[in-house]
Amino acid sequence: MEALLLGLGTGTSCLLYCGPVIVPYLLAEGGSLKKSFLDISLFLGSRFIAYMILAIVASLMGNSLFTTEIYRSILTGAAYIILSTTLIIYSFFRIKHVCKARKYSDILSNIPYKWTQSVPVVAGFVTGLSICPPLLLAFAGAASKQSIQDSMIFFLFFFLGTSVYFFPLAFLGLTQRKNVIHIIGKIAAGLAGVIYFIKGVLLISNIT
Amino acid sequence: MKKIATICGYIWAVLCLLIVLIMFPGLGFFSKQLASLPFMKINPIYSGGDVEQIKECKNYTLQIHKPVFEALIGESSEGFIQISWIWKDSLPGILNDSIDYNTDGKPDFIITVYTTNGDIQINPLNEKVKALIASAQTENGWIARIKLKK
Amino acid sequence: MKSDKVKLPPYTTAGKFWKSLLICLPMIFITFFFLTGGEPDFSDTTNSIAFILVFLFLNFLFFKIIYTGKTDKFRATGFILFAVFLSLVFITNMVETREGMSFSSADLLECNIPFCHIVITMILIPIVFTNSIIFPGSILDGFAPVSTMLILWILASIALGKGFCSWGCFYGGWDDGFSRIRKKPLVKNINTIFRWFPFAVLLLVALSAAMTLTPTYCEWACPFKTVTEFEAVTSTETLIKTIIFLLLFLGLVIVLPILTKKRIQCGMFCPMGALTSFTNKVNPFDVRIDKEKCKDCGICEIKCPILSLDPTSIEKGKTHFVCSKCGKCIDACPNQAIHYHIKGTPVNKRNTTARTLFVFSGFLFLAIFSGGTFQMGIIRIINILTTGSFF
Numbered sequence: 001m002e003a004l005l006l007g008l009g010t011g012t013s014c015l016l017y018c019g020p021v022i023v024p025y026l027l028a029e030g031g032s033l034k035k036s037f038l039d040i041s042l043f044l045g046s047r048f049i050a051y052m053i054l055a056i057v058a059s060l061m062g063n064s065l066f067t068t069e070i071y072r073s074i075l076t077g078a079a080y081i082i083l084s085t086t087l088i089i090y091s092f093f094r095i096k097h098v099c100k101a102r103k104y105s106d107i108l109s110n111i112p113y114k115w116t117q118s119v120p121v122v123a124g125f126v127t128g129l130s131i132c133p134p135l136l137l138a139f140a141g142a143a144s145k146q147s148i149q150d151s152m153i154f155f156l157f158f159f160l161g162t163s164v165y166f167f168p169l170a171f172l173g174l175t176q177r178k179n180v181i182h183i184i185g186k187i188a189a190g191l192a193g194v195i196y197f198i199k200g201v202l203l204i205s206n207i208t
Numbered sequence: 209m210k211k212i213a214t215i216c217g218y219i220w221a222v223l224c225l226l227i228v229l230i231m232f233p234g235l236g237f238f239s240k241q242l243a244s245l246p247f248m249k250i251n252p253i254y255s256g257g258d259v260e261q262i263k264e265c266k267n268y269t270l271q272i273h274k275p276v277f278e279a280l281i282g283e284s285s286e287g288f289i290q291i292s293w294i295w296k297d298s299l300p301g302i303l304n305d306s307i308d309y310n311t312d313g314k315p316d317f318i319i320t321v322y323t324t325n326g327d328i329q330i331n332p333l334n335e336k337v338k339a340l341i342a343s344a345q346t347e348n349g350w351i352a353r354i355k356l357k358k
Numbered sequence: 359m360k361s362d363k364v365k366l367p368p369y370t371t372a373g374k375f376w377k378s379l380l381i382c383l384p385m386i387f388i389t390f391f392f393l394t395g396g397e398p399d400f401s402d403t404t405n406s407i408a409f410i411l412v413f414l415f416l417n418f419l420f421f422k423i424i425y426t427g428k429t430d431k432f433r434a435t436g437f438i439l440f441a442v443f444l445s446l447v448f449i450t451n452m453v454e455t456r457e458g459m460s461f462s463s464a465d466l467l468e469c470n471i472p473f474c475h476i477v478i479t480m481i482l483i484p485i486v487f488t489n490s491i492i493f494p495g496s497i498l499d500g501f502a503p504v505s506t507m508l509i510l511w512i513l514a515s516i517a518l519g520k521g522f523c524s525w526g527c528f529y530g531g532w533d534d535g536f537s538r539i540r541k542k543p544l545v546k547n548i549n550t551i552f553r554w555f556p557f558a559v560l561l562l563v564a565l566s567a568a569m570t571l572t573p574t575y576c577e578w579a580c581p582f583k584t585v586t587e588f589e590a591v592t593s594t595e596t597l598i599k600t601i602i603f604l605l606l607f608l609g610l611v612i613v614l615p616i617l618t619k620k621r622i623q624c625g626m627f628c629p630m631g632a633l634t635s636f637t638n639k640v641n642p643f644d645v646r647i648d649k650e651k652c653k654d655c656g657i658c659e660i661k662c663p664i665l666s667l668d669p670t671s672i673e674k675g676k677t678h679f680v681c682s683k684c685g686k687c688i689d690a691c692p693n694q695a696i697h698y699h700i701k702g703t704p705v706n707k708r709n710t711t712a713r714t715l716f717v718f719s720g721f722l723f724l725a726i727f728s729g730g731t732f733q734m735g736i737i738r739i740i741n742i743l744t745t746g747s748f749f
Contacts, residue, residue, distance in 0.1 A: 016281070016568055023565065183554045184557045190558075191559065191562050202598070216702050218711075222715065224715075224719055225722075227513050227516055228514075228726075239506045240505070243505040247491070248504070249490050249491065249497065250491055250493070250504075254469055254493060254494040255469055278488065278571060280484060280569070280571060290467075353467070
């Protein structure tokens, strides 16, 4: 119950922390409500896996995980770089609008379209692992539990509490003037990729 | 109908010209009106928060601000507290103050500022007090921000 | 003079000296009033010289706009010089008060950072949620306080729509200027998809600012820090930030505008431009294309500095909603098919009243907004030439 309330209480913050990643993708993909729900489910599913891993780690290592330099800088930084690569590739994927990009787009077009669904999967996993205030609170709560099972249940309820806020995002897929919104979404995804790349490099260089 | 639309169009266009005309002479008035709206205040992350305690010392006035745990929604688990010193006559060489920000009667940390070289030492007496995050000499004093955990 | 007359656009004022002068009279009185602050004082020689130069310069430009029927060349002259003079005055002020272009930790902690209109894109979501402004500036006091800049932008956007980006923005003159250096572009056929770039930047900037409660664009991406102020380099992070904004200025404001003859920063990156585009929906002025006169030569599309014209918009007979009403396409059209227009009024004809009302509003804003800066700049230039010091 404590975890569910924590999730419900901090879920809006989670939404904002993940917004720059998932919102451009949903705008770019759009299409139908069903497709957007599927994308959010994939995002949340991989986020859930990340939380379960954290639950196990929290139980084994306690609160010390987030204070270790390896996690704070190298692992998070590497995760950001993977996410940024995915977003940048996605922004060029099947773009037929820009002549210069078409060259890269043709190379990428050999990849099956379903590949794009890996974007919410990677995004969900990486944002699930990255440090943000709600996650710190959840991690502290889970670390205080006595068994791995209790820790996982804590994270499960935290996940359920935060997930409530993500489903309304599916309605972004219904935006009008879709072509324009898709273009803006794709560009924003690429730019978000660049931002996460810089963030990742800074973290690995241990600057921030 | 077309005539009405034309007349409305011209009226709106002339009003726009009038807006430009009154904008600059009325800038002070409009700015004050806007500034009086409830959302027109600097976020505590930047302003340092409201001053909660004032201590008068021999050479300076010490201001302890309200701890800031701002987040877009709710409160953040990490925040800071701002301490400000305002000189009375001249700059003291060393400032040494114990701060009790939660007013429980026990000091939470001791802060020492060596004003000659800008060095600052924090001695936490409360586990929620972490490290110095920013400090600067101002025109008539000194400001320091110390990281806090909730 | 005769051959000039033949080329003049068919406005009722074009080529008619006394009629043009009559229209300019209100501008002459208003600029005189604002430049003197309502209290003319010619006791100081330097100040008087600065006033006379600025007064004559601004009114000359406006007279030319009315008399020749051409807009862009004269607008751009004032607009570009405004950007240059603002940087000159700002930087010299910084050097005087802070002994350099960088601001210190004390300026940040004391909330002494001037607010600029681009920050508006980042404060909107936090205002809704936190009921406060996420910027280390002052609400009402000091130089460029939040409330004054907000009011200026709100009223200018109502009065000019996105025309603010070509008639009022004190940064826009930089890439407008650089985009005019070459006679012909080296990089042609820029895809109009790039007009959506600022909207993507706006989306990310608004979300990231809300997420971190920091003005992220100012911290990481604003190229105009190069010509105003920036955070002192005290760490590797601030060094990286400095490299980023210098490269963005070099790329988006200097190199790409020179190569493409487009306003790359304004039309393809600035989040404020994206936000201001929406104000075109409420503003009564727009730019229309007379389909009967249009010969589909495409010159307007090539000339448009911010990609607001393409075959689709030409087919629809109007510019895209990102149009900043600079007047370049209107001046360039060999068939005089493009014109300023007031919404609700009949289309497909060059209307002198619509043009006069818009250029009067636009130029009046530019003249009053820039007048003080021009005067200050001239005083500084006179000072450095006569005394060796700006002050």
